[in-house]
Amino acid sequence: xxxxxxxxxxLAGVSQSSVSRALAAPDQVRPATRERVERAVxxxxxxxxxxARGLSTGRTGTIGFLVxxxxxxxxxxxxxxxxxxxxxxxxxxxxADSDEEPATELDLIxxxxxxxxxxxxxxxxxxxxELRSVCGDLPVVLLNRRxxxxxxxxxxxxxxxxxxxxxxxxxxxxxxxxxAGPRTSWVNRERLRAFRAVAAGLGLEGVEAGNVSPDFxxxxxxxxLVLAAGVTAVIAYNDMIGLGLASRFGARGVTAPGDVSxxxxxxxxxxxxxxxxxxxxxxxxxxxxxxxxxxxADLLNDRDRPSGTRTSLPARLIVRASTxxxxxxxx
Amino acid sequence: xxxxxxxxxxLAGVSQSSVSRALAAPDQVRPATRERVERAVxxxxxxxxxxARGLSTGRTGTIGFLVxxxxxxxxxxxxxxxxxxxxxxxxxxxxADSDEEPATELDLIxxxxxxxxxxxxxxxxxxxxELRSVCGDLPVVLLNRRxxxxxxxxxxxxxxxxxxxxxxxxxxxxxxxxxAGPRTSWVNRERLRAFRAVAAGLGLEGVEAGNVSPDFxxxxxxxxLVLAAGVTAVIAYNDMIGLGLASRFGARGVTAPGDVSxxxxxxxxxxxxxxxxxxxxxxxxxxxxxxxxxxxADLLNDRDRPSGTRTSLPARLIVRASTxxxxxxxx
DNA sequence: TTGAAAGCGGTACCAT
DNA sequence: ATGGTACCGCTTTCAA
Numbered sequence: 021x022x023x024x025x026x027x028x029x030x031l032a033g034v035s036q037s038s039v040s041r042a043l044a045a046p047d048q049v050r051p052a053t054r055e056r057v058e059r060a061v062x063x064x065x066x067x068x069x070x071x072a073r074g075l076s077t078g079r080t081g082t083i084g085f086l087v088x089x090x091x092x093x094x095x096x097x098x099x100x101x102x103x104x105x106x107x108x109x110x111x112x113x114x115x116a117d118s119d120e121e122p123a124t125e126l127d128l129i130x131x132x133x134x135x136x137x138x139x140x141x142x143x144x145x146x147x148x149x150e151l152r153s154v155c156g157d158l159p160v161v162l163l164n165r166r167x168x169x170x171x172x173x174x175x176x177x178x179x180x181x182x183x184x185x186x187x188x189x190x191x192x193x194x195x196x197x198x199x200a201g202p203r204t205s206w207v208n209r210e211r212l213r214a215f216r217a218v219a220a221g222l223g224l225e226g227v228e229a230g231n232v233s234p235d236f237x238x239x240x241x242x243x244x245l246v247l248a249a250g251v252t253a254v255i256a257y258n259d260m261i262g263l264g265l266a267s268r269f270g271a272r273g274v275t276a277p278g279d280v281s282x283x284x285x286x287x288x289x290x291x292x293x294x295x296x297x298x299x300x301x302x303x304x305x306x307x308x309x310x311x312x313x314x315x316x317a318d319l320l321n322d323r324d325r326p327s328g329t330r331t332s333l334p335a336r337l338i339v340r341a342s343t344x345x346x347x348x349x350x351x
Numbered sequence: 352x353x354x355x356x357x358x359x360x361x362l363a364g365v366s367q368s369s370v371s372r373a374l375a376a377p378d379q380v381r382p383a384t385r386e387r388v389e390r391a392v393x394x395x396x397x398x399x400x401x402x403a404r405g406l407s408t409g410r411t412g413t414i415g416f417l418v419x420x421x422x423x424x425x426x427x428x429x430x431x432x433x434x435x436x437x438x439x440x441x442x443x444x445x446x447a448d449s450d451e452e453p454a455t456e457l458d459l460i461x462x463x464x465x466x467x468x469x470x471x472x473x474x475x476x477x478x479x480x481e482l483r484s485v486c487g488d489l490p491v492v493l494l495n496r497r498x499x500x501x502x503x504x505x506x507x508x509x510x511x512x513x514x515x516x517x518x519x520x521x522x523x524x525x526x527x528x529x530x531a532g533p534r535t536s537w538v539n540r541e542r543l544r545a546f547r548a549v550a551a552g553l554g555l556e557g558v559e560a561g562n563v564s565p566d567f568x569x570x571x572x573x574x575x576l577v578l579a580a581g582v583t584a585v586i587a588y589n590d591m592i593g594l595g596l597a598s599r600f601g602a603r604g605v606t607a608p609g610d611v612s613x614x615x616x617x618x619x620x621x622x623x624x625x626x627x628x629x630x631x632x633x634x635x636x637x638x639x640x641x642x643x644x645x646x647x648a649d650l651l652n653d654r655d656r657p658s659g660t661r662t663s664l665p666a667r668l669i670v671r672a673s674t675x676x677x678x679x680x681x682x
Numbered sequence: 683t684t685g686a687a688a689g690c691g692g693t694a695c696c697a698t
Numbered sequence: 699a700t701g702g703t704a705c706c707g708c709t710t711t712c713a714a
Contacts, residue, residue, distance in 0.1 A: 024706095036685085038685075049683070053683080068707085073707075075706085085446075099714095103421070103446070114444065115416075115445075131443075132443060134400050242657070249707080296628070357692095368703090400692070406691080406707065687711090692706090693705090693706090696706105698701080
């Protein structure tokens with residue numbers, strides 16, 4: 021049996037309260053008392069029970085972190101950074117993986133809501149209202165999504181699209197496709213909107229394909245449609261779709277960047293390893309995870325940042341071999 | 352404020368005890384009572400506070416899950432499966448990422464130990480004794496590692512090596528290298544041991560290189576050494592090393608599978624996407640994560656499996672383009 | 683500065 | 699079958 025505060029109190033010859041104080045507010049007890057307590061603590065190897073503390077303080081020292089798919093390198097990277105930062109705050113992370121299911125997202129939040137002090141949510145699928153209501157008044161930080169005035173951290177999707185399109189325009193491309201990801205995804209909608217606006221602004225013809233599932237198979241499935249649209253370049257919702265496109269293109273004898281240029285989003289490891297390597301819009305995963313925890317920690321400490329804090333993280337185009345000059349004649 | 356059991360009791364016009372029973376052991380209360388409780392529960396949107404429950408039962412409904420690197424697709428896959436299974440048991444998962452640091456592994460376990468009912472540990476680096484002592488008598492399931500009599504789930508490393516070597520031998524390779532991963536890794540030691548034994552058994556010359564860090568750079572760094580050893584095939588500790596090898600080989604004008612065959616471990620997504628695709632020993636991530644939770648759940652329910660349960664998961668060789676017949680003459 | 687005691691929200695034992 | 703109540707380990711008034 022682990023030692024409790026009572027054991028410490030008895031051994032130190034003081035009351036529970038004093039032990040509690042000695043630990044939480046050392047300057048509220050006489051040095052002599054503090055020392056006796058400290059000795060007893062050391063001798064018993066006492067560590068406060070966070071559960072019990074949680075019951076009386078209403079705080080658990082644990083935060084919930086929800087992602088749609090931990091096997092997706094983007095989220096894995098974000099979670100990893102968040103983990104590291106949480107440790108510095110002494111917070112534990114309750115991970116939840118919603119498998120990209122809107123219903124599961126809400127479910128998970130609901131069941132976890134009682135055991136955490138707050139949430140960092142990457143929940144692209146659930147509806148706005150459900151999301152807001154399910155969180156109650158628990159501190160919440162949204163990742164990669166905007167809902168009402170909730171504090172959020174997002175990648176600059178519009179700027180990512182802008183960089184990608186500018187790159188393609190400079191290479192002489194005039195007709196460009198965007199392969200959309202899940203229709204319900206907030207991020208997808210943002211990118212699509214930016215695609216339309218920026219393409220128009222640059223005087224490019226924008227073609228839209230999709231929606232497809234955000235994976236390799238999704239890219240493969242839509243590749244022939246993209247080809248039939250007669251574009252010389254395509255921007256995919258994410259890298260996995262981009263890789264699927266490249267694969268199917270290759271099977272059809274269409275090669276990047278000679279016949280068609282391809283750009284993805286996320287900069288997953290595989291993008292740098294394939295041939296040709298995939299040009300991609302990289303998002304700072306580390307910063308994102310870290311900033312998410314920082315923001316939530318502030319919220320937890322009532323060190324209120326102005327309601328509706330919206331951090332925007334820079335997107336960065338990484339040019340690799342999959343993009344090149346537009347072919348002289350369209351296939 | 353969320354509703355408590357008292358609110359439910361008052362609304363239903365029964366005692367706390369009855370509410371508690373109606374929820375935990377429905378057949379111990381009269382149907383009429385149960386219904387009144389259920390209605391009150393529904394009306395108030397009551398959900399039991401797991402923290403409070405934990406305090407009196409001594410169980411939290413939460414388990415700790417430790418991995419060396421959540422950004423590694425192998426662990427991401429395992430965690431994902433574990434997550435899903437945990438949900439079915441109504442268990443929450445406290446994730447911990449040790450960043451491959453032995454000290455962090457132990458640290459994390461120590462701080463989490465009070466808030467969880469048990470652990471699933473993938474802690475390849477920490478020492479045996481520290482590991483055992485830090486867990487105290489908390490139920491623990493070890494992944495991919497064996498320490499004393501602790502219940503464990505491991506991939507059949509020896510058989511994976513055997514399949515890989517048999518494949519290479521059948522292709523006519525006579526001199527084969529093994530590129531070792533981290534020296535302190537239990538898995539690495541197992542594979543190295545198997546490599547020696549099986550190579551000898553098959554009459555192959557075994558060459559050992561390494562130890563290198565288990566990533567792309569590690570593979571690149573050791574590639575020239577491997578080449579200098581005059582082997583026609585190489586088995587890497589994991590896929591990322593294998594991909595690094597292939598990359599550096601390519602830069603030297605040495606191509607797979609023509610000049611040298613390459614086999615990795617783990618079947619990460621990138622392995623299937625690169626050219627040539629990497630032959631790899633696949634480990635059933637889903638089964639592993641699932642089995643880990645199943646085993647731990649049994650332990651938690653005192654449904655004791657015989658102490659020292661050791662589940663072994665089958666390895667499976669996935670032959671892709673990176674392995675082929677041995678060249679007629681060594682470079 | 684210290685100690686006693688009342689909770690925090692449940693569970694489970696003991697009566698009834 | 700139900701209600702009363704002690705208790706889980708800790709925090710936090712309130713008095714002393």
